[in-house]
Amino acid sequence: MNDRVPADDVLVTADQRHMIHPLHFAADHASPKIFTAARGSMLRTSDGREYIDGLSGLWNVHIGHGRRELAEAAATQMQTLDYASAYAGYSNAPAIRLAERLVGLAYDNMAAAYFTTGGAESNESAFKFARYHWKRLGRPDKVKIISRRYAYHGVTMAAMSATSLPNYQTMFGPMVPEFLQVAPPYPYRWTGNGDPGIGAADAVEEAILAAGAGTVAAVIAEPVMGSGGVIVPPDTYWPRLRQVCDRHDVLIIADEVITGFGRTGTWFGLTHWGVQPDLMSFAKGVTSGYLPLGGVIVSKAMHDVIQSAPASEKFMHAATYSGHPVCCAVALANLDILENEGLVERARVQGDRFRAGLETLRSLPAVGEVRGIGMLAAVELVADQASKAPAKGLGARVMAAATERGLITRLRGAADGPPASGDTICFAPPLSTPEATLDRIVQIIGESIQAAS
Ligand code: PMP
Numbered sequence: 001m002n003d004r005v006p007a008d009d010v011l012v013t014a015d016q017r018h019m020i021h022p023l024h025f026a027a028d029h030a031s032p033k034i035f036t037a038a039r040g041s042m043l044r045t046s047d048g049r050e051y052i053d054g055l056s057g058l059w060n061v062h063i064g065h066g067r068r069e070l071a072e073a074a075a076t077q078m079q080t081l082d083y084a085s086a087y088a089g090y091s092n093a094p095a096i097r098l099a100e101r102l103v104g105l106a107y108d109n110m111a112a113a114y115f116t117t118g119g120a121e122s123n124e125s126a127f128k129f130a131r132y133h134w135k136r137l138g139r140p141d142k143v144k145i146i147s148r149r150y151a152y153h154g155v156t157m158a159a160m161s162a163t164s165l166p167n168y169q170t171m172f173g174p175m176v177p178e179f180l181q182v183a184p185p186y187p188y189r190w191t192g193n194g195d196p197g198i199g200a201a202d203a204v205e206e207a208i209l210a211a212g213a214g215t216v217a218a219v220i221a222e223p224v225m226g227s228g229g230v231i232v233p234p235d236t237y238w239p240r241l242r243q244v245c246d247r248h249d250v251l252i253i254a255d256e257v258i259t260g261f262g263r264t265g266t267w268f269g270l271t272h273w274g275v276q277p278d279l280m281s282f283a284k285g286v287t288s289g290y291l292p293l294g295g296v297i298v299s300k301a302m303h304d305v306i307q308s309a310p311a312s313e314k315f316m317h318a319a320t321y322s323g324h325p326v327c328c329a330v331a332l333a334n335l336d337i338l339e340n341e342g343l344v345e346r347a348r349v350q351g352d353r354f355r356a357g358l359e360t361l362r363s364l365p366a367v368g369e370v371r372g373i374g375m376l377a378a379v380e381l382v383a384d385q386a387s388k389a390p391a392k393g394l395g396a397r398v399m400a401a402a403t404e405r406g407l408i409t410r411l412r413g414a415a416d417g418p419p420a421s422g423d424t425i426c427f428a429p430p431l432s433t434p435e436a437t438l439d440r441i442v443q444i445i446g447e448s449i450q451a452a453s
Helices: 006-018 068-080 093-105 119-136 157-162 196-211 237-247 269-273 300-307 325-340 343-363 394-404 435-452
Strands: 035-039 042-045 050-053 110-116 144-148 179-182 216-221 251-255 279-282 294-299 367-372 377-384 410-412 423-427
Touching: 050 435, 068 325, 093 110, 093 294, 093 325, 110 119, 110 300, 119 157, 119 216, 119 251, 119 279, 119 294, 119 300, 144 157, 144 196, 157 179, 179 196, 196 216, 196 237, 216 237, 237 251, 237 269, 294 300, 325 343, 343 367, 343 377, 343 435, 377 394, 377 435, 394 410, 394 423, 394 435
Parallel strands: 144 179, 144 216, 216 251, 251 279
Antiparallel strands: 035 042, 042 050, 110 294, 279 294, 367 377, 377 423, 410 423
16 A cells, blocks of 8 residues: 655655665665654654664664754754864864763773764774874884775775775775775684684784785774674684784774674673774764764874874864764763663663574574674574575565564675675664564564565
Protein backbone atom coordinates (compact mmCIF):
# COMPACT_ATOMS: atom_id res chain seq x y z
CA MET A 1 0.00 0.00 0.00
CA ASN A 2 1.30 3.40 -0.90
CA ASP A 3 0.22 5.77 1.84
CA ARG A 4 2.55 8.62 0.93
CA VAL A 5 0.99 12.03 1.24
CA PRO A 6 1.11 14.24 -1.93
CA ALA A 7 3.65 16.61 -0.39
CA ASP A 8 5.93 13.65 -0.07
CA ASP A 9 5.85 12.98 -3.82
CA VAL A 10 6.86 16.58 -4.39
CA LEU A 11 9.79 16.10 -2.04
CA VAL A 12 10.82 12.85 -3.72
CA THR A 13 10.82 14.51 -7.12
CA ALA A 14 12.86 17.44 -5.81
CA ASP A 15 15.27 15.02 -4.16
CA GLN A 16 15.79 13.17 -7.43
CA ARG A 17 16.24 16.39 -9.36
CA HIS A 18 18.36 18.42 -7.00
CA MET A 19 20.07 16.47 -4.25
CA ILE A 20 23.30 14.51 -4.45
CA HIS A 21 23.54 12.11 -1.54
CA PRO A 22 26.48 10.60 0.29
CA LEU A 23 27.27 7.31 -1.55
CA HIS A 24 24.95 8.51 -4.31
CA PHE A 25 23.42 5.92 -6.62
CA ALA A 26 20.36 7.10 -8.53
CA ALA A 27 18.49 3.80 -8.21
CA ASP A 28 18.57 4.13 -4.41
CA HIS A 29 16.45 7.25 -4.72
CA ALA A 30 13.62 5.94 -6.85
CA SER A 31 11.65 5.84 -3.61
CA PRO A 32 13.77 7.27 -0.79
CA LYS A 33 12.72 7.06 2.83
CA ILE A 34 12.28 10.60 4.06
CA PHE A 35 12.85 10.81 7.80
CA THR A 36 10.54 13.24 9.50
CA ALA A 37 10.98 12.69 13.24
CA ALA A 38 12.96 10.69 15.78
CA ARG A 39 12.59 9.93 19.47
CA GLY A 40 14.70 7.66 21.66
CA SER A 41 15.79 4.74 19.51
CA MET A 42 13.01 5.15 16.95
CA LEU A 43 12.89 6.89 13.57
CA ARG A 44 9.75 7.96 11.73
CA THR A 45 9.40 8.38 7.95
CA SER A 46 7.03 10.53 5.93
CA ASP A 47 4.71 7.60 5.21
CA GLY A 48 4.01 7.38 8.94
CA ARG A 49 6.07 4.24 9.55
CA GLU A 50 8.34 3.78 12.57
CA TYR A 51 11.69 2.02 12.50
CA ILE A 52 14.18 0.96 15.14
CA ASP A 53 17.38 2.92 14.62
CA GLY A 54 19.70 -0.07 14.76
CA LEU A 55 22.81 1.95 13.92
CA SER A 56 22.10 5.13 15.94
CA GLY A 57 21.94 7.14 12.71
CA LEU A 58 25.47 6.50 11.48
CA TRP A 59 26.95 5.07 14.70
CA ASN A 60 26.59 8.44 16.39
CA VAL A 61 23.36 9.07 18.31
CA HIS A 62 24.64 7.66 21.61
CA ILE A 63 22.06 9.24 23.93
CA GLY A 64 19.11 8.56 21.61
CA HIS A 65 17.05 11.04 19.64
CA GLY A 66 15.06 14.05 20.71
CA ARG A 67 16.72 15.15 23.94
CA ARG A 68 15.51 18.59 24.97
CA GLU A 69 18.69 19.30 26.97
CA LEU A 70 20.77 19.46 23.79
CA ALA A 71 18.23 21.63 22.00
CA GLU A 72 18.24 24.02 24.96
CA ALA A 73 22.04 24.07 25.14
CA ALA A 74 22.14 25.01 21.44
CA ALA A 75 19.43 27.67 21.75
CA THR A 76 21.02 29.28 24.80
CA GLN A 77 24.47 29.31 23.25
CA MET A 78 23.19 30.69 19.92
CA GLN A 79 21.56 33.57 21.75
CA THR A 80 24.68 34.29 23.80
CA LEU A 81 27.54 33.83 21.35
CA ASP A 82 26.44 32.20 18.10
CA TYR A 83 29.82 32.09 16.43
CA ALA A 84 33.22 33.64 16.85
CA SER A 85 36.66 32.81 15.55
CA ALA A 86 38.91 30.55 17.59
CA TYR A 87 41.92 31.42 15.41
CA ALA A 88 45.23 32.60 16.81
CA GLY A 89 44.61 34.84 19.82
CA TYR A 90 40.84 34.20 20.10
CA SER A 91 38.88 31.65 22.07
CA ASN A 92 35.48 30.96 23.64
CA ALA A 93 34.29 29.40 26.87
CA PRO A 94 32.38 26.33 25.56
CA ALA A 95 35.38 25.27 23.44
CA ILE A 96 37.81 25.75 26.33
CA ARG A 97 35.56 23.87 28.76
CA LEU A 98 35.03 21.04 26.27
CA ALA A 99 38.76 20.69 25.52
CA GLU A 100 39.51 20.46 29.24
CA ARG A 101 36.73 17.95 29.81
CA LEU A 102 37.74 15.73 26.88
CA VAL A 103 41.33 15.62 28.07
CA GLY A 104 40.00 14.53 31.48
CA LEU A 105 37.98 11.70 29.93
CA ALA A 106 40.68 10.56 27.50
CA TYR A 107 43.80 8.47 28.15
CA ASP A 108 46.09 9.66 30.96
CA ASN A 109 48.84 10.77 28.58
CA MET A 110 46.55 13.14 26.63
CA ALA A 111 46.93 16.90 26.99
CA ALA A 112 45.09 19.05 24.46
CA ALA A 113 42.30 18.99 21.87
CA TYR A 114 41.92 20.54 18.39
CA PHE A 115 38.35 20.74 17.08
CA THR A 116 36.98 19.86 13.63
CA THR A 117 33.51 19.27 12.21
CA GLY A 118 33.65 15.50 11.64
CA GLY A 119 35.61 12.29 11.38
CA ALA A 120 37.40 12.69 8.07
CA GLU A 121 38.57 16.19 8.92
CA SER A 122 39.81 14.86 12.26
CA ASN A 123 41.92 12.22 10.54
CA GLU A 124 43.21 14.70 7.96
CA SER A 125 44.24 16.85 10.90
CA ALA A 126 45.81 13.90 12.71
CA PHE A 127 48.01 13.12 9.69
CA LYS A 128 49.16 16.73 9.67
CA PHE A 129 49.79 16.69 13.43
CA ALA A 130 51.98 13.61 12.93
CA ARG A 131 53.99 15.08 10.06
CA TYR A 132 54.31 18.40 11.87
CA HIS A 133 55.61 16.61 14.96
CA TRP A 134 58.43 14.86 13.12
CA LYS A 135 59.38 17.97 11.14
CA ARG A 136 59.61 19.96 14.36
CA LEU A 137 61.87 17.24 15.80
CA GLY A 138 64.20 17.43 12.80
CA ARG A 139 62.98 14.24 11.14
CA PRO A 140 61.23 15.63 8.03
CA ASP A 141 61.30 12.34 6.12
CA LYS A 142 58.90 10.67 8.52
CA VAL A 143 55.75 11.24 6.44
CA LYS A 144 54.22 7.86 5.58
CA ILE A 145 50.96 6.72 7.13
CA ILE A 146 50.16 3.03 7.60
CA SER A 147 46.55 1.82 7.86
CA ARG A 148 44.88 -1.58 7.73
CA ARG A 149 42.72 -3.20 5.06
CA TYR A 150 38.98 -2.93 5.92
CA ALA A 151 39.70 0.39 7.63
CA TYR A 152 37.31 3.32 7.32
CA HIS A 153 38.77 6.71 8.15
CA GLY A 154 36.58 8.99 6.02
CA VAL A 155 36.56 9.91 2.36
CA THR A 156 38.37 13.23 1.91
CA MET A 157 41.56 12.78 -0.11
CA ALA A 158 44.03 11.67 2.56
CA ALA A 159 41.39 10.00 4.74
CA MET A 160 40.19 8.08 1.66
CA SER A 161 43.77 7.02 1.01
CA ALA A 162 43.93 5.55 4.51
CA THR A 163 40.46 4.02 4.18
CA SER A 164 40.84 0.55 2.74
CA LEU A 165 37.48 -0.54 1.39
CA PRO A 166 38.13 -0.63 -2.35
CA ASN A 167 34.81 0.66 -3.63
CA TYR A 168 35.34 3.94 -1.78
CA GLN A 169 38.44 4.46 -3.94
CA THR A 170 37.63 2.98 -7.37
CA MET A 171 36.32 6.14 -9.03
CA PHE A 172 38.57 8.65 -7.26
CA GLY A 173 42.16 7.58 -7.84
CA PRO A 174 44.99 8.07 -7.69
CA MET A 175 45.31 7.92 -3.93
CA VAL A 176 47.51 10.36 -2.03
CA PRO A 177 51.09 9.02 -2.09
CA GLU A 178 52.83 7.66 1.00
CA PHE A 179 49.80 5.81 2.40
CA LEU A 180 50.43 2.09 2.98
CA GLN A 181 48.08 -0.74 3.94
CA VAL A 182 48.64 -3.91 5.95
CA ALA A 183 46.56 -6.89 7.08
CA PRO A 184 43.92 -6.25 9.76
CA PRO A 185 43.55 -8.34 12.94
CA TYR A 186 40.45 -10.17 11.68
CA PRO A 187 40.35 -13.48 13.56
CA TYR A 188 37.42 -15.01 11.66
CA ARG A 189 39.19 -14.70 8.32
CA TRP A 190 42.83 -14.80 9.36
CA THR A 191 44.75 -16.97 6.94
CA GLY A 192 48.24 -16.63 8.45
CA ASN A 193 49.75 -18.97 11.00
CA GLY A 194 49.38 -18.43 14.74
CA ASP A 195 47.69 -15.67 16.71
CA PRO A 196 46.08 -13.09 14.39
CA GLY A 197 46.75 -10.36 16.96
CA ILE A 198 50.47 -11.01 16.93
CA GLY A 199 50.51 -11.65 13.19
CA ALA A 200 48.68 -8.44 12.32
CA ALA A 201 50.87 -6.33 14.64
CA ASP A 202 53.95 -7.93 13.12
CA ALA A 203 52.58 -7.08 9.65
CA VAL A 204 52.82 -3.43 10.72
CA GLU A 205 56.43 -3.93 11.76
CA GLU A 206 57.24 -5.57 8.43
CA ALA A 207 55.69 -2.62 6.60
CA ILE A 208 57.70 -0.17 8.72
CA LEU A 209 60.92 -2.03 8.04
CA ALA A 210 60.16 -2.36 4.31
CA ALA A 211 59.39 1.35 4.00
CA GLY A 212 62.27 2.35 6.29
CA ALA A 213 61.39 3.44 9.83
CA GLY A 214 62.89 6.84 9.05
CA THR A 215 60.06 7.46 6.54
CA VAL A 216 57.04 6.41 8.61
CA ALA A 217 55.16 9.04 10.61
CA ALA A 218 52.23 7.12 12.06
CA VAL A 219 49.93 4.14 12.07
CA ILE A 220 46.21 4.94 12.06
CA ALA A 221 43.83 2.32 13.39
CA GLU A 222 40.32 2.04 14.77
CA PRO A 223 40.47 0.34 18.20
CA VAL A 224 37.64 -1.85 16.89
CA MET A 225 37.01 -1.63 13.15
CA GLY A 226 33.54 -0.25 12.55
CA SER A 227 32.43 0.21 8.95
CA GLY A 228 34.73 -2.64 7.87
CA GLY A 229 32.37 -4.98 9.74
CA VAL A 230 32.79 -4.50 13.53
CA ILE A 231 36.05 -6.41 13.71
CA VAL A 232 37.26 -6.82 17.29
CA PRO A 233 41.00 -7.50 17.51
CA PRO A 234 42.42 -10.29 19.69
CA ASP A 235 43.70 -9.10 23.09
CA THR A 236 47.29 -9.54 21.89
CA TYR A 237 47.01 -6.97 19.08
CA TRP A 238 47.07 -3.54 20.67
CA PRO A 239 49.82 -4.14 23.26
CA ARG A 240 52.00 -5.65 20.53
CA LEU A 241 51.26 -2.80 18.11
CA ARG A 242 52.27 -0.27 20.80
CA GLN A 243 55.60 -2.11 21.25
CA VAL A 244 56.22 -2.20 17.50
CA CYS A 245 55.51 1.52 17.11
CA ASP A 246 57.66 2.46 20.12
CA ARG A 247 60.53 0.41 18.73
CA HIS A 248 60.52 2.40 15.47
CA ASP A 249 59.44 5.88 16.65
CA VAL A 250 56.11 5.63 14.87
CA LEU A 251 53.09 7.46 16.30
CA ILE A 252 49.78 5.72 16.89
CA ILE A 253 46.64 7.56 15.80
CA ALA A 254 43.64 5.87 17.42
CA ASP A 255 40.63 6.60 15.23
CA GLU A 256 37.98 6.69 17.95
CA VAL A 257 35.30 8.18 15.71
CA ILE A 258 33.05 5.16 16.31
CA THR A 259 34.56 3.73 19.49
CA GLY A 260 34.56 7.01 21.43
CA PHE A 261 32.16 8.17 24.14
CA GLY A 262 31.13 4.84 25.55
CA ARG A 263 30.22 2.91 22.43
CA THR A 264 32.35 -0.09 23.45
CA GLY A 265 31.44 0.10 27.16
CA THR A 266 34.42 2.28 28.13
CA TRP A 267 34.83 5.98 27.40
CA PHE A 268 37.40 5.20 24.69
CA GLY A 269 38.24 1.94 22.96
CA LEU A 270 41.87 1.29 23.83
CA THR A 271 41.06 1.14 27.55
CA HIS A 272 40.04 -2.47 26.91
CA TRP A 273 43.66 -3.28 26.15
CA GLY A 274 45.44 -0.86 28.50
CA VAL A 275 47.15 0.91 25.59
CA GLN A 276 47.60 4.66 25.09
CA PRO A 277 47.84 6.21 21.62
CA ASP A 278 49.81 9.36 20.73
CA LEU A 279 46.83 11.02 19.08
CA MET A 280 43.17 10.17 19.01
CA SER A 281 40.56 11.38 16.54
CA PHE A 282 36.94 11.64 17.61
CA ALA A 283 33.59 12.83 16.17
CA LYS A 284 30.11 11.28 16.09
CA GLY A 285 29.28 10.48 19.75
CA VAL A 286 30.85 13.68 21.10
CA THR A 287 27.56 15.46 20.28
CA SER A 288 25.50 12.32 19.71
CA GLY A 289 25.16 13.69 16.18
CA TYR A 290 22.93 16.61 17.21
CA LEU A 291 25.47 19.00 15.64
CA PRO A 292 28.62 18.32 13.61
CA LEU A 293 31.75 18.20 15.73
CA GLY A 294 34.96 16.21 15.82
CA GLY A 295 38.56 16.68 16.74
CA VAL A 296 41.96 15.35 17.63
CA ILE A 297 43.37 14.97 21.12
CA VAL A 298 47.16 14.83 21.35
CA SER A 299 49.54 13.53 23.97
CA LYS A 300 51.49 15.72 26.39
CA ALA A 301 54.67 14.94 24.45
CA MET A 302 53.12 16.10 21.17
CA HIS A 303 51.53 19.13 22.79
CA ASP A 304 54.89 20.21 24.23
CA VAL A 305 56.35 20.15 20.72
CA ILE A 306 53.54 22.41 19.45
CA GLN A 307 53.73 24.78 22.42
CA SER A 308 57.48 25.28 22.06
CA ALA A 309 57.44 26.04 18.31
CA PRO A 310 59.10 29.22 17.03
CA ALA A 311 57.02 31.55 14.84
CA SER A 312 58.61 30.12 11.69
CA GLU A 313 57.26 26.66 12.56
CA LYS A 314 53.85 27.50 13.95
CA PHE A 315 51.01 25.05 13.42
CA MET A 316 49.36 26.56 10.32
CA HIS A 317 46.36 24.25 10.33
CA ALA A 318 42.88 25.69 10.71
CA ALA A 319 39.19 25.67 9.85
CA THR A 320 36.48 28.28 10.22
CA TYR A 321 34.40 26.06 12.47
CA SER A 322 37.19 24.76 14.71
CA GLY A 323 35.98 25.38 18.25
CA HIS A 324 32.44 26.37 17.18
CA PRO A 325 30.81 27.56 20.42
CA VAL A 326 27.36 26.10 19.71
CA CYS A 327 28.68 22.66 18.75
CA CYS A 328 30.90 22.65 21.84
CA ALA A 329 28.02 23.69 24.13
CA VAL A 330 25.92 20.85 22.73
CA ALA A 331 28.81 18.42 23.27
CA LEU A 332 29.04 19.48 26.93
CA ALA A 333 25.30 18.83 27.39
CA ASN A 334 25.71 15.46 25.67
CA LEU A 335 28.59 14.49 27.99
CA ASP A 336 26.41 15.48 30.97
CA ILE A 337 23.74 13.01 29.83
CA LEU A 338 26.26 10.22 29.14
CA GLU A 339 27.68 10.72 32.64
CA ASN A 340 24.52 11.41 34.63
CA GLU A 341 22.58 8.53 33.12
CA GLY A 342 25.44 6.03 33.33
CA LEU A 343 25.21 5.29 29.62
CA VAL A 344 28.80 4.08 29.25
CA GLU A 345 28.24 1.40 31.87
CA ARG A 346 24.85 0.68 30.33
CA ALA A 347 26.50 0.08 26.94
CA ARG A 348 28.69 -2.56 28.56
CA VAL A 349 25.92 -4.36 30.42
CA GLN A 350 23.15 -4.09 27.82
CA GLY A 351 25.64 -4.66 25.02
CA ASP A 352 26.65 -8.00 26.56
CA ARG A 353 23.00 -8.94 26.83
CA PHE A 354 22.25 -7.83 23.27
CA ARG A 355 25.15 -9.81 21.84
CA ALA A 356 24.14 -12.87 23.86
CA GLY A 357 20.80 -12.58 22.07
CA LEU A 358 22.49 -12.37 18.69
CA GLU A 359 24.60 -15.42 19.61
CA THR A 360 21.43 -17.52 19.54
CA LEU A 361 21.31 -16.88 15.77
CA ARG A 362 24.45 -18.97 15.29
CA SER A 363 22.16 -21.96 14.88
CA LEU A 364 21.08 -20.54 11.50
CA PRO A 365 23.22 -22.01 8.69
CA ALA A 366 23.79 -18.58 7.11
CA VAL A 367 25.36 -17.11 10.25
CA GLY A 368 29.14 -17.46 10.13
CA GLU A 369 30.07 -15.33 13.09
CA VAL A 370 28.52 -13.07 15.73
CA ARG A 371 30.95 -10.58 17.25
CA GLY A 372 31.16 -7.23 18.98
CA ILE A 373 32.01 -5.31 22.12
CA GLY A 374 29.83 -3.00 24.19
CA MET A 375 26.92 -1.67 22.14
CA LEU A 376 28.63 -2.56 18.89
CA ALA A 377 27.84 -5.86 17.17
CA ALA A 378 27.87 -7.66 13.85
CA VAL A 379 26.52 -10.80 12.25
CA GLU A 380 28.66 -12.07 9.37
CA LEU A 381 26.70 -14.10 6.84
CA VAL A 382 28.14 -17.00 4.88
CA ALA A 383 26.98 -19.41 2.20
CA ASP A 384 28.46 -22.24 4.21
CA GLN A 385 29.65 -22.26 7.84
CA ALA A 386 32.42 -24.77 7.22
CA SER A 387 34.06 -23.11 4.22
CA LYS A 388 33.08 -19.55 5.31
CA ALA A 389 32.34 -18.84 1.65
CA PRO A 390 30.70 -15.41 1.26
CA ALA A 391 26.94 -15.51 0.80
CA LYS A 392 26.55 -13.49 -2.37
CA GLY A 393 23.64 -11.07 -2.21
CA LEU A 394 22.22 -12.52 1.00
CA GLY A 395 23.10 -9.43 3.03
CA ALA A 396 21.05 -7.13 0.79
CA ARG A 397 18.06 -9.47 0.98
CA VAL A 398 18.33 -9.67 4.79
CA MET A 399 18.50 -5.87 4.99
CA ALA A 400 15.37 -5.53 2.84
CA ALA A 401 13.53 -8.07 4.99
CA ALA A 402 14.64 -6.29 8.18
CA THR A 403 13.55 -2.89 6.89
CA GLU A 404 10.17 -4.36 6.00
CA ARG A 405 9.93 -5.57 9.62
CA GLY A 406 10.78 -2.14 11.04
CA LEU A 407 14.56 -2.17 11.56
CA ILE A 408 17.06 0.13 9.88
CA THR A 409 20.74 -0.72 10.18
CA ARG A 410 23.80 -1.00 7.96
CA LEU A 411 25.36 -3.69 5.82
CA ARG A 412 29.05 -3.94 5.10
CA GLY A 413 28.73 -5.77 1.84
CA ALA A 414 31.31 -8.37 0.83
CA ALA A 415 31.74 -6.39 -2.38
CA ASP A 416 32.97 -3.35 -0.40
CA GLY A 417 35.91 -5.11 1.13
CA PRO A 418 38.94 -7.04 0.01
CA PRO A 419 38.11 -10.46 -1.44
CA ALA A 420 36.96 -13.29 0.82
CA SER A 421 34.93 -11.25 3.24
CA GLY A 422 31.31 -11.98 3.98
CA ASP A 423 28.26 -9.74 3.99
CA THR A 424 28.21 -8.33 7.50
CA ILE A 425 25.21 -6.76 9.21
CA CYS A 426 26.33 -4.14 11.72
CA PHE A 427 24.53 -2.90 14.81
CA ALA A 428 25.20 0.12 16.98
CA PRO A 429 21.92 1.12 18.63
CA PRO A 430 21.77 4.16 20.93
CA LEU A 431 23.42 3.38 24.29
CA SER A 432 20.04 4.19 25.85
CA THR A 433 18.03 1.66 23.80
CA PRO A 434 15.44 -0.14 25.99
CA GLU A 435 15.96 -3.85 26.58
CA ALA A 436 12.74 -4.74 24.79
CA THR A 437 13.88 -2.87 21.68
CA LEU A 438 17.24 -4.66 21.70
CA ASP A 439 15.39 -7.97 21.95
CA ARG A 440 13.19 -6.92 19.04
CA ILE A 441 16.29 -6.23 16.91
CA VAL A 442 17.48 -9.80 17.56
CA GLN A 443 14.06 -11.18 16.69
CA ILE A 444 13.78 -9.14 13.49
CA ILE A 445 17.25 -10.04 12.27
CA GLY A 446 16.67 -13.74 13.00
CA GLU A 447 13.39 -13.71 11.07
CA SER A 448 14.96 -11.73 8.24
CA ILE A 449 17.88 -14.12 7.82
CA GLN A 450 15.45 -17.04 7.72
CA ALA A 451 13.16 -15.27 5.26
CA ALA A 452 16.04 -14.28 2.97
CA SER A 453 18.12 -17.49 3.07
N1 PMP B 1 36.62 7.27 11.10
C1 PMP B 1 35.78 6.29 11.40
C2 PMP B 1 36.26 5.15 12.25
C3 PMP B 1 34.46 6.31 10.95
O1 PMP B 1 33.63 5.31 11.24
C4 PMP B 1 34.03 7.40 10.17
C5 PMP B 1 32.60 7.51 9.66
N2 PMP B 1 31.84 6.38 9.64
C6 PMP B 1 34.96 8.39 9.86
C7 PMP B 1 36.22 8.31 10.35
C8 PMP B 1 34.57 9.55 9.00
O2 PMP B 1 33.73 10.41 9.69
P1 PMP B 1 32.88 11.50 8.89
O3 PMP B 1 31.85 10.76 8.11
O4 PMP B 1 32.32 12.36 9.98
O5 PMP B 1 33.83 12.24 8.01
